[in-house]
Amino acid sequence: MTDELRIFRNFIKKNNIKNSRSREKILEIFLNTEKHISIYELHDLVKRQYPEIGLATIYRAMNIICRSDLAETINIGDGVKRFEHKYGHRHHDHLICIKCGKIIEMHNDDIEEIQKKMCKKFDFKMTDHKLQIFGYCKNCLD
Amino acid sequence: MTDELRIFRNFIKKNNIKNSRSREKILEIFLNTEKHISIYELHDLVKRQYPEIGLATIYRAMNIICRSDLAETINIGDGVKRFEHKYGHRHHDHLICIKCGKIIEMHNDDIEEIQKKMCKKFDFKMTDHKLQIFGYCKNCLD
């Protein structure tokens, strides 16, 4: 059994949620993609193997998967939530190509440090942050 | 006439848009608030002086005001776009209190510099970026 499945089942047990075949299939398919994936795209993927699974079930499953800390959402401002793996992936920021939609992941410790410093300056207790850089990726520069 | 009104009328002229009383009133009221304001809130404000102005007109006006670079949108992830002044306000990032909704503005040149460096590293041509830090403001810490 994978770490992720173990974590998921633990979360299910701890929260008086019942097990469900569908939900574990959704988790499996989500974990097998490396995209920043929307509900709609994930539903499409899931339907290929399990055509009977409805959209609402994907919403409900991804909600629980996020609460179990296996996924988190990103919002690039186009009105659609996307999901990415959280387990085994350290915090990172995103470079988002406004032409092709490509999302590049990056991390920089200095930025993180300065952020903390700025929070201290404003007596602000940070719980989370997101840095998104919009522009053109390598391939989309003429 | 204010700088802003001049810029606005120039933009109107350059883009074959007709002048409109309502639109300039919306602009005026928007410029008189210093909040990060939603369409709904702005409509409420506008209705006090001009009860006949409809919601769609606020949407249409703010869209043009943004295109004229007098305003820009921020999206703090609650599904509602907010607008803030752009003219005469340099770029800044936001600390967003997840309890009371307060938005603190901050700017740090080092962060901006590192961002540019990271873009170079990935051959990415930045057009825009946003950094949002979520947490608790001074007043909301117990």
Next chain:
DNA sequence: TATAATAATGATAATGATTTTCATTATTAG
């Protein structure tokens, strides 16, 4: 294993922000 309690499901309706449509009104060039 059978059963009762209850959570999960899919279809569909509801919601909320935003956009579009359309008939009417306002602006503007000539």
Next chain:
DNA sequence: CTAATAATGAAAATCATTATCATTATTATA
């Protein structure tokens, strides 16, 4: 002043997401 056309408000449409509800699946326990 008039014709052309953009702007308007009301209402309908759209789109992502959430809630509802009757049915099905899971699970604890008798």
